[in-house]
Amino acid sequence: MRRLPAQALKTLLLNTSGIELWPADVLRVRSNQDARVLAGAHTVLRRKQDGRYLAAVSTRGAHPLVPGLRHESGLDEAWDALEHLESSARGFDADAQGTLPLHALQERLDMLGLDEAYGEQRGLSLVAEPAALIFAGVDRYRRPLWLTGAAARAWLTMQRAARRDTIVLEAISGYRSHDYQLGIFARKLARGQTVEQILTVNAAPGYSEHHGGHALDIGTPGEPPAEESFEQTPAFAWLTRHAGDFGFVMSYPRDNPHGIVYEPWHWRFVRATVA
Numbered sequence: 531m532r533r534l535p536a537q538a539l540k541t542l543l544l545n546t547s548g549i550e551l552w553p554a555d556v557l558r559v560r561s562n563q564d565a566r567v568l569a570g571a572h573t574v575l576r577r578k579q580d581g582r583y584l585a586a587v588s589t590r591g592a593h594p595l596v597p598g599l600r601h602e603s604g605l606d607e608a609w610d611a612l613e614h615l616e617s618s619a620r621g622f623d624a625d626a627q628g629t630l631p632l633h634a635l636q637e638r639l640d641m642l643g644l645d646e647a648y649g650e651q652r653g654l655s656l657v658a659e660p661a662a663l664i665f666a667g668v669d670r671y672r673r674p675l676w677l678t679g680a681a682a683r684a685w686l687t688m689q690r691a692a693r694r695d696t697i698v699l700e701a702i703s704g705y706r707s708h709d710y711q712l713g714i715f716a717r718k719l720a721r722g723q724t725v726e727q728i729l730t731v732n733a734a735p736g737y738s739e740h741h742g743g744h745a746l747d748i749g750t751p752g753e754p755p756a757e758e759s760f761e762q763t764p765a766f767a768w769l770t771r772h773a774g775d776f777g778f779v780m781s782y783p784r785d786n787p788h789g790i791v792y793e794p795w796h797w798r799f800v801r802a803t804v805a
């Protein structure tokens with residue numbers, strides 16, 4: 531296996547329909563056994579549905595971390611994604627990789643009994659996942675924050691600009707996969723809740739702006755995450771004044787047409803207006 535440029539390896543998440551390819555450096559080490567296996571790896575294959583590590587890839591090859599790895603669904607697609615990165619690593623542009631098809635999501639929504647009526651009622655459409663994401667630092671909980679390349683650059687630039695004005699902006703949550711959201715539904719359905727009950731608390735899988743990699747929830751130290759009280763903070767006042775300069779808009783102001791509650795913490799990158 532060819533050697534990959536260290537920079538690309540450390541900052542890229544390659545996304546495929548069933549498997550994510552993570553930079554080994556970024557992964558939180560979950561056990562001593564993982565630590566040993568991951569020590570020499572540059573990339574880790576991670577099953578999207580449950581976060582399980584499937585294989586560690588080093589310059590010497592792939593080391594399986596589960597029995598029966600070769601029967602894992604979506605494995606060929608994952609290897610193809612890594613090969614594509616290797617062959618184009620020098621000029622790899624994450625945002626030029628496009629988005630993943632939606633058919634796997636649609637099948638699983640059907641299985642959960644979630645139909646298109648939800649999106650139609652809310653005036654929302656399904657949001658596809660990016661095929662590649664960029665490491666945009668860590669969030670409040672020291673978890674890796676993943677965003678599209680353009681959103682990641684804009685977020686980091688905005689965060690630095692805020693800091694110069696003595697404002698600390700923290701990311702609470704960025705990219706989330708369809709599988710992550712589907713997993714929440716699957717667990718709650720298994721506990722006997724109905725889809726209607728779950729929808730009162732959780733957004734339907736596929737319809738969140740977080741799936742697209744250009745939205746993030748923003749907080750500031752000392753404030754609880756994702757609470758309306760965020761609007762009382764100097765951080766929110768700063769965002770209201772300056773976020774537009776960096777291409778960010780608040781997605782769900784009061785009385786938004788989607789019937790989504792007021793979310794002063796949720797911003798999405800639409801375009802850069804300053805270099």
Ligand SMILES: [Zn+2]
Pocket residue numbers: 740745746747795796797
């Ligand atoms: Zn959000």
